[in-house]
Amino acid sequence: METLFAALGLLLAGSIASLLCGRRAWPATIIGVGTACVAGGLGLYAAIQALASGQTVTYSRPWSVPGGSLSFAIDPLSAWFLLPVFGLTAIAAVHGGAALWPERLKYNLGSVWACYGLQTASMAVAVLARNVVLFLMAWEIMALASYFLVVLDDEDESVQKAGRLYLIAMHLGAAFLFAMFLLLGRASGSLDFAAIAAGPAPSQRLADLLFVLGLIGFGTKAGLMPMHVWVPEAHPRAPGFVLAVKSCCIVKMGVYGLIRLLTMLPEPQAWWGWSLITLGAISGLWGILHALTQRDMNKLLAYSTVENVGIIALGLGAGVVGMAGHSLIVAVLGFAGALLHVLNHSLMKGALFLSAGSVIRAVGTREIDRLGGLARRMPWVAVSLVVGAVAIVGLPPLNGFMSEFLIYLSAFRNDETLSTEFAIPAVVTVASLALIGGLAAIAFCKLVGITLLGEPRSESAENARQPSGWMVAPPLLLVFGCAVVAALAPQLVRTVAPLGASVAHLPADRVPVEVEQLASLLARIIRVAGTGILVFLVLAAVRWVLLSRREIGRAGTWDCGYAQPTARMQYTGSSLVGPVVVVFAEMLHIRSRVEGARGLFPAAGSVQTDPADVCLDDIYTPAFGIAGRLLKRLNWIQQGTTQVYVLYIALTLVALLVWQLGPR
Amino acid sequence: MTIESLLPPILALGLSPLMLGITNRVKALFAGRTGPPLLQTYYDLARLLGKGAVYSRTTTVLFRLGPMIGLAAIVTASLLVPFGGRPGTMPFEGDLILFAYLLGLARLFTVLAALDTGSAFEGMGSSRELLFSALAEPALLLSLVAVGHEVGSFSISGLHNPVSGISWQVSAITLVLVGVVLFVVFLSENSRIPVDDPNTHLELTMIHEVMVLDHSGPDFAFILYGASVKLWLLASLLVAVVVPMHSGYWAVDLATGLLGMFGMAVALGTVESVMARLRMSLVPELLVGATVVAGLALMIGYGGAVR
Numbered sequence: 001m002e003t004l005f006a007a008l009g010l011l012l013a014g015s016i017a018s019l020l021c022g023r024r025a026w027p028a029t030i031i032g033v034g035t036a037c038v039a040g041g042l043g044l045y046a047a048i049q050a051l052a053s054g055q056t057v058t059y060s061r062p063w064s065v066p067g068g069s070l071s072f073a074i075d076p077l078s079a080w081f082l083l084p085v086f087g088l089t090a091i092a093a094v095h096g097g098a099a100l101w102p103e104r105l106k107y108n109l110g111s112v113w114a115c116y117g118l119q120t121a122s123m124a125v126a127v128l129a130r131n132v133v134l135f136l137m138a139w140e141i142m143a144l145a146s147y148f149l150v151v152l153d154d155e156d157e158s159v160q161k162a163g164r165l166y167l168i169a170m171h172l173g174a175a176f177l178f179a180m181f182l183l184l185g186r187a188s189g190s191l192d193f194a195a196i197a198a199g200p201a202p203s204q205r206l207a208d209l210l211f212v213l214g215l216i217g218f219g220t221k222a223g224l225m226p227m228h229v230w231v232p233e234a235h236p237r238a239p240g241f242v243l244a245v246k247s248c249c250i251v252k253m254g255v256y257g258l259i260r261l262l263t264m265l266p267e268p269q270a271w272w273g274w275s276l277i278t279l280g281a282i283s284g285l286w287g288i289l290h291a292l293t294q295r296d297m298n299k300l301l302a303y304s305t306v307e308n309v310g311i312i313a314l315g316l317g318a319g320v321v322g323m324a325g326h327s328l329i330v331a332v333l334g335f336a337g338a339l340l341h342v343l344n345h346s347l348m349k350g351a352l353f354l355s356a357g358s359v360i361r362a363v364g365t366r367e368i369d370r371l372g373g374l375a376r377r378m379p380w381v382a383v384s385l386v387v388g389a390v391a392i393v394g395l396p397p398l399n400g401f402m403s404e405f406l407i408y409l410s411a412f413r414n415d416e417t418l419s420t421e422f423a424i425p426a427v428v429t430v431a432s433l434a435l436i437g438g439l440a441a442i443a444f445c446k447l448v449g450i451t452l453l454g455e456p457r458s459e460s461a462e463n464a465r466q467p468s469g470w471m472v473a474p475p476l477l478l479v480f481g482c483a484v485v486a487a488l489a490p491q492l493v494r495t496v497a498p499l500g501a502s503v504a505h506l507p508a509d510r511v512p513v514e515v516e517q518l519a520s521l522l523a524r525i526i527r528v529a530g531t532g533i534l535v536f537l538v539l540a541a542v543r544w545v546l547l548s549r550r551e552i553g554r555a556g557t558w559d560c561g562y563a564q565p566t567a568r569m570q571y572t573g574s575s576l577v578g579p580v581v582v583v584f585a586e587m588l589h590i591r592s593r594v595e596g597a598r599g600l601f602p603a604a605g606s607v608q609t610d611p612a613d614v615c616l617d618d619i620y621t622p623a624f625g626i627a628g629r630l631l632k633r634l635n636w637i638q639q640g641t642t643q644v645y646v647l648y649i650a651l652t653l654v655a656l657l658v659w660q661l662g663p664r
Numbered sequence: 665m666t667i668e669s670l671l672p673p674i675l676a677l678g679l680s681p682l683m684l685g686i687t688n689r690v691k692a693l694f695a696g697r698t699g700p701p702l703l704q705t706y707y708d709l710a711r712l713l714g715k716g717a718v719y720s721r722t723t724t725v726l727f728r729l730g731p732m733i734g735l736a737a738i739v740t741a742s743l744l745v746p747f748g749g750r751p752g753t754m755p756f757e758g759d760l761i762l763f764a765y766l767l768g769l770a771r772l773f774t775v776l777a778a779l780d781t782g783s784a785f786e787g788m789g790s791s792r793e794l795l796f797s798a799l800a801e802p803a804l805l806l807s808l809v810a811v812g813h814e815v816g817s818f819s820i821s822g823l824h825n826p827v828s829g830i831s832w833q834v835s836a837i838t839l840v841l842v843g844v845v846l847f848v849v850f851l852s853e854n855s856r857i858p859v860d861d862p863n864t865h866l867e868l869t870m871i872h873e874v875m876v877l878d879h880s881g882p883d884f885a886f887i888l889y890g891a892s893v894k895l896w897l898l899a900s901l902l903v904a905v906v907v908p909m910h911s912g913y914w915a916v917d918l919a920t921g922l923l924g925m926f927g928m929a930v931a932l933g934t935v936e937s938v939m940a941r942l943r944m945s946l947v948p949e950l951l952v953g954a955t956v957v958a959g960l961a962l963m964i965g966y967g968g969a970v971r
Contacts, residue, residue, distance in 0.1 A: 372782070375724045386726070386776070395769040396762060408761050412809070412818045423966050427806070427959065434764070434805040438798025441768060445775050445794060454782030455722055524756040531754070532740035532766070539732045539886065546713060546882045553718035557781045558877050560867050571779075571787020579795045583948045 001057045001074060003049075004128065007042040007086070008121050010035050015117035018110050025104035032113025033097040036120065040090025043082055043124065050079035051495055058130070058194075067191040068133030076499045077263070078127045080339055081256045084346035085127060088248045089120045091474045095354045096241030098470035099361055107152060116245075119145035123249055127256060132181045132191040139177070139253075143170040146250055149242045150234050162234045169230035173220030177257075180213035184264070193264060201266040211272050214261040215279075222254025223306050224313060225283040226615045232290070232302040233616065236366060240357015243298060247305040247353060248346035255312055255342055259335075262320070263503055270324040276317030277425045281432040283310030286614075288436055289584055292443035292577045293611035296366045297356045300447055301349065304392065307436060308345045311404065312338045314429050318410035321425055323504045329413050329514050335500030336493060336518070337406030343492075344391070344399045344485060351388035351478035352447075355381050358471045359451060362464040368447065368573040373456040378466035382452045384475035389444035391482045394437050397529030399485040402522060406493070408433060409521075442580055446573045455567040487526065490519035574609065589614045672747035672900075677739065680896035681705035681889070683929045690933025705892060709885050717881035722782045730777025731879060731886035737770040738890045738897070744820055745897050746904050748921030749914065751821035760808045760820050764801060767853070770890065771797055778875035785867040789874035792944070796859060796871070799951035800852045806958035807845040811905055813965045814838055823905055832908075839906060841961035846902040848954040850928075854895045857935060858942040858950070899928040 014035025021028035050057070056075040063070045074082075093116065100109060122145060125138035147170070151163035185191045187206060188199030202210065216227065223231040231251070238246075262268065287306030294300040315338030322330030358381045359374060360366050375382040391398035411426035411433075456462040466472065485492065497515040559565045581588060589612045597605025639645075685702040692699025701707070719727065743753040744763045752759070775794060778786040812818040814835045832839060852859040855872035867874050876887050903924035911917055942950060 373722070375726065375780075379724075382724075390769070390772065393768070393772065394765065395772060396765055401762075401765060405758060405761055409758050409818075412758065412812065427809075427962055430809055431802045431806055431955070431959065434802040435798065437765070437768065438794075438801040441772055441775075442794045442798060445772065445779065445790065449776055449779030449790070453724065453726065453776065453780040521756055521758060524754065525762060528740060528743060528754050528759075528762060531743065532736055535739050536732055536736035539736055543732060543882050543886075547717060550716035550881075552716060554721055555718050557720040557722050557783045559783065560785060567782070569784050570782050571784050571791065576787060576791045576794075579791055579944075579948075580798075582945070583795065583799075 001046075001059050001072065003042050003046040004072075004074065004082075004124070007039040007046070008124060010039045010042070011117045011121040011124075014039070015114040015121070018117065019114035021110040023108050023110060025101070025109045028110040028113050029097045029101065029104075032109070032116055033093045035117055036093035037090045039117075039120070040086040040093075043086030044090075046074070047079040047082035047086065050074045051076055054498065060130075063131075063134075065133055067185070069131045069192060070134065071130035071192055071194075072125075072128045072134075073130045073194075074128060075502075076495070077256075077259065077503065080496070080499060081127045081252060081342070082124060083343060084252055085120065085123045085249050088346050088350050088478075089116075089123075089245055091477055092241040092244045092350065092354065095244075095357065095471050095474040096239060098468055099239050099241060099357055102361075112149070112152065115145045115148045116242075119149065119245070119250075123253060126253055130193040132185055132193075135193075136174070136177065136181065139174060142250065142253065143167070143174070146242075146246060150238050150246075152239065152242070153237050156237060159237050162237070166230045166234035169220055169227070169234075173217045173227070176213045176217030176220070180210055180217060180261075183213070184210055193260075197264045204269075207265050208269065208272075210265060211261070211268070214258060215275065218254040218257035218261065219279065220254070221251065221257065222309050222313075223251050223283075224254075224279050224309055225286050225306060226619065228283065228287070228306045228309075229613060229616045229620060231306055232294075232299045232613065236296050236298045238298075240298075240353050240355075240360065243302070243357070244350045244353035247302065248350045251305060251309060252342055252346065255309065255316075255338070258316065259339075259503055263505075267505065268320045268324050270321055273317045273319070273321030273324060274425055276313050276320055277428055278317075280310045280313030280315075280317055281428055283307065283313060284432055284436045285310070285439070286587065288439045288443055289580075289587055290611065290613065292439060292446060293581060293588060293590065295368055295573060295611070297360065297368055297447065297451070298353075298366055300368070300443060301352055301356060304352075304440070304443060305345075305349060307440065308341065308349070308392070311407065311433070311436065312341050312345070314338075314433065315341060315403075315407045315410065317425065318407065318429060319500060319504060322410070327413070328501070328504075328506060330410050331504040331506065332497050332500045332514060333406055333410035333413060333518070335503050336496045337403050337410060339496045339499060340406060340489075340492060341400075341403035344403050344482070347478050347481045347485060348388050348391040348398075348400060351384050351475040351482070352392065354471075354475040354478065355385040355388065356447075358467050358475070359385075359464075361471070362467055363458075363460045365458070365460060368450050370458040371451040371456070371461045372454045372458075372567065372570065373452075373461060374464055375452040377456075377461075377464045380472045380476060381466060384472075384479045385452060386448055387479040387482065388475070389448045391479070393440045393444050396525065397486055397532065399482045399489070402486055402489040402525070404433060404437070405522075405525065406518070409518075439580070442577060446576050450571075450573040450576065454570050457567050457570065457572075486529075489522040489526065493518050493522055587614070589617055669750070669753045671750055672745055673739070673742040673753055675747055676742040676745070676893055676896045676900070679925075680892040681709065683896055683899070683925060684892050686926065686929035687933040687936070690930050691937050694933070694937035705888070709889055712880075712885035712888065713882050715881040717883060720781050720878050723777075723780045723878070726773075727777045727780040727878075728883065730773045730780070731883040731890070733773040734770040735886040735890040735893075737766045737773075738893050741766040742893060742897055745900055746821040746823075747900050748919075749910055749917030755819050755821035757822075758818050760805070760812070760818060760823075763820060764804055767894065768797070768801070770894075774875055774887075777879070781878045783878065785870075785874050786877060788868070789871050792871045793855075793875060796852055796947055796951060799948055799955070800849050803845050803951060803954040803958050804849045804853075806955060806962055807842045807849070808905075810838055810842055810958060810961040810965055813962060820901065820904070835965070838961045838965050841957050841964070843902065843906045845954045845958045845961070846898075846905065847931075848950065850898045850902055851932075851935065852947070852951060853898055854891070856932065858939050859947050861936075861941050896925070899925055899932075903928060 018028045018031045058073040061070040122138045122142040129135040153159045187202040188196045220227040291303035315334050318334030319331050391400045394400040394404045411429040592609040595606045684705045689699045744759045746752050775790040778790045811823045860871040907924050
């Protein structure tokens with residue numbers, strides 16, 4: 001605990017110090033990146049220690065805030081979520097320091113790094129907090145600090161709009177959380193998590209209501225569809241390291257909140273699991289469909305985050321169904337798969353966002369269809385992008401496969417151990433995971449294939465250079481982490497499975513047999529994968545021996561006899577996903593504008609297509625339009641003078657007094 | 665891992681080119697030709713392995729890695745598939761997922777190698793292959809899960825287990841439906857008529873063939889060989905599920921398995937001879953239909969459990 005407080009103190013001190021540096025870029029960057037790295041190291045050390053010991057350490061002091069107490073605790077669940085919070089922010093900070101350096105005259109780096117440190121600290125506090133007031137306070141600071149990072153380019157109108165959308169989404173989500181925590185606190189008579197969990201169980205109807213409120217509130221943060229709209233919209237223009245932290249840590253806070261809520265509620269109903277699985281399947285499928293239509297690299301990655309949160313929700317849903325059906329192994333598999341995917345997604349999405357950030361910094365555009373041929377120009381960035389893509393599509397032998405395997409297995413075991421009415425969610429899980437996997441392959445073939453391979457489609461791509469080692473190394477470190485996690489999967493599952501059991505209100509000592517079985521299954525996967533790598537090495541040796549004494553020719557790509565192929569004739573990302581868009585046309589919303597090229601003697605024409613978000617365009621925009629028109633009628637309340645607002649406060653107090661003291 | 669347990673992959677690696685030869689001979693018979701020798705694929709492989717290579721100036725190291733990773737993934741997948749009453753070499757609970765995803769890995773790198781050339785034709789092939797395989801994946805997994813539900817095991821080798829194995833008396837409907845689905849997946853994943861035509865000669869109409877246009881020499885040999893092993897594996901999966909016969913004598917079981925594979929080769933040749941290709945826009949409907957049938961098989965299985 002002391003180590004964690006030291007890390008938090010360091011982050012806050014670093015924030016203040018870099019704020020004081022203001023526009024002096026050197027000291028601000030050194031302090032910001034340095035404190036992120038040192039605090040990250042301390043935090044990781046404490047988290048790993050807590051995971052290894054499996055113990056819970058608590059710290060509690062009274063606090064003058066009503067209902068609040070300075071209660072902190074680190075248990076394995078918190079420690080697991082601290083891994084991405086501290087690890088990823090440290091690695092992303094190095095990339096960010098290098099990425100922002102050329103823009104040091106444009107941005108106030110002091111305030112950037114102050115917000116960055118504050119954001120990391122608030123995430124850590126949210127994970128460690130064991131008191132509702134403390135938790136919500138950290139939750140709000142996290143939203144605000146990340147808001148200022150999103151609107152870094154605040155002179156741009158679209159960025160301002162995106163920032164507003166982000167702020168609205170965060171506060172709507174938080175409103176549900178306030179309602180939920182107030183009801184929870186009223187039912188148990190305390191705002192401390194421990195007292196809530198130990199207190200009298202809320203009635204079934206209240207528990208159902210609490211779950212729904214929590215699902216919406218935390219689901220908004222997690223980016224579950226249809227509450228996901230802020231994830232892709234708040235993104236595109238922010239630098240890669242901000243987006244990496246947003247996708248890998250902030251979004252995961254929503255997942256953490258959901259799991260923590262489950263530990264505080266009484267035994268769940270089966271329909272809680274079904275709703276999680278439904279939302280998970282919708283987020284997964286619709287998210288990846290939206291992802292593959294995007295032309296903007298960052299938006300593609302952001303929608304893929306929605307997809308991966310969907311996969312996590314499928315795991316959580318399986319866990320809850322297992323709890324409700326009293327099947328130990330299904331619950332453990334579901335939660336373990338979801339938790340492992342949290343870590344995995346942080347590693348691979350971090351690597352992808354940081355590499356994409358390097359690409360964008362080098363070419364100055366986020367548009368996939370304007371790039372190409374970057375693999376020759378920035379080979380190491382290409383390595384991290386390709387390996388990250390293989391991992392996120394969930395292909396063996398990397399880590400994405402391991403967590404998806406656990407979630408698949410939870411669906412299979414469901415079949416063996418639960419009665420038939422629990423089986424339908426399992427079918428949904430298998431079918432949607434399979435389809436998600438196939439569609440994710442398309443999305444990432446587009447991202448990798450069109451940006452890195454072929455011939456450059458624009459001048460800026462033609463002249464791109466590999467950025468400095470400070471930007472190249474962090475994503476490489478993260479993809480190396482992907483391989484390490486895959487190789488250590490059996491050990492990790494021994495850590496994560498008891499964690500899942502504790503979420504499921506099951507004593508951790510009942511799980512060892514099942515866990516050993518799981519670990520041996522994963523060890524077999526690793527053995528098969530190792531054989532595969534061996535086969536690959538043999539094939540490489542065979543090819544090398546065969547070709548070493550022979551003539552290797554160089555020629556142009558086969559062009560079917562066409563005399564003058566140009567780079568613009570290559571397949572673009574949009575054409576690559578064209579057939580998919582046709583098949584799934586009903587579920588997507590592509591705005592297209594066709595101009596000219598009519599009549600007998602057509603002039604030059606143009607076609608423009610824009611992928612739009614179905615939820616944002618068809619649900620939220622009209623709904624908020626109506627709400628705005630209705631609320632306009634209350635405009636007269638807002639007079640804009642302080643005296644009037646003081647009057648409102650006084651009137652409210654009087655009304656409350658009358659209500660309290662008046663006749664009953 | 666014993667020497668005996670290596671029999672299924674050894675057969676797959678050794679005999680799969682022969683299966684292509686039989687199919688081509690059947691097609692020739694239908695067309696009234698003599699056809700190429702049965703061992704033609706072996707000759708082709710030997711010839712390609714003996715050649716040098718030509719690489720496009722556009723390509724990177726990914727283009728060279730593609731065929732090797734693709735073949736390595738398929739060879740690894742061959743360790744999971746049972747044959748002739750024997751379990752796979754490295755079977756485990758849930759290996760059917762690893763099997764499907766290993767094929768996915770091979771496909772991803774084939775596609776990336778194709779995009780590496782910058783050719784519009786190869787992009788077109790990639791686009792189609794990606795879509796069709798994404799739609800075939802749920803069909804494959806759901807149908808295997810349907811059998812797994814009947815058998816109570818989620819290992820490919822377990823689907824073919826002599827003790828708990830599935831039988832035609834108990835689950836005929838599931839077996840018929842799953843057989844149909846697996847046959848559709850077998851045709852589609854191996855780029856066969858009615859989804860794709862391995863003999864088409866126009867780049868615009870190709871799917872799989874167009875993606876590998878630029879490969880030559882040993883690289884192309886790897887691709888050709890990988891495709892034939894994949895054909896064998898998916899066929900033996902179908903045979904293992906639909907012919908769950910166990911005599912107890914290893915020679916009889918092995919002969920049954922080989923006969924089943926011969927039957928698959930003939931069936932494939934027949935389908936390719938008597939059917940025309942589907943219009944490209946109809947292929948998704950075929951695959952989604954297969955997925956729905958697989959879901960139906962699964963539901964019938966669950967219905968049986970309720971009863």
